Amino acid sequence: MKGTKAKVEQKQVAEKKAAKRKPANEAQAKRQMKKEKKAKKDPNKPKRPPSAFFVFLDEFRKEYKKANPTANSVSAVGKAGGEKWRTMSDGDKAPFVAKAEKKKAEYEKSLSSYNKQQDASPEEVAEESDKSKSEINDEEDDESGEVMCFAWFSKHFRHIYISRR
DSSP: OHHHHHHHHHHHHHHHHHHHOOOSSHHHHHHHHHHHHOOOOOTTSOOOOOOHHHHHHHHHHHHHHHHOTTOOOHHHHHHHHHHHHHHSOHHHHHHHHHHHHHHHHHHHHHHHHHHHHHHSOHHHHHHHHHSOHHHHHHHHSOHHHHHHHHHHHHHHHHHHHHHHO
16 A cells, blocks of 8 residues: 555656746747736727728638639738739728728727726626617717707696696
8 A cells, every 4th residue: 555655646746846847948938938927818808900901801802712712722812912912002002091990990999998897896887788879879969969858848848747746
């Protein structure tokens, strides 16, 4: 019995040493340090917007697949798209740049709301998520609509409200 316990203990000690063992070279040490330091990504965080080239590449990929149905390589599509992008003038690139800027503005808006949610207390987040999109849009509307609604209500229903009191 003593022999088996000693062997089990030796294996456990060996496993602990292996876990603490230093990497063989500096490159492995750097990779190991990066893995340890790397924070986990939040799946709720909005994705970064595509650049103008990637907006172009989305549309170009569809055209390229129609013209070359046998080309299955991602690299071939990327190379062909890159060559076409380089040959395009600034005027030809303008619609893609505009779309990319629009997506960037949407991203910044969603990122700011995401950051506010991260900073806000859990009660505020729950309250905000309970609201429907129409209620949120109503809050963002200008006050002139609210004033008009109030004026209409007071004109037509004020006497009913007073009589019920």
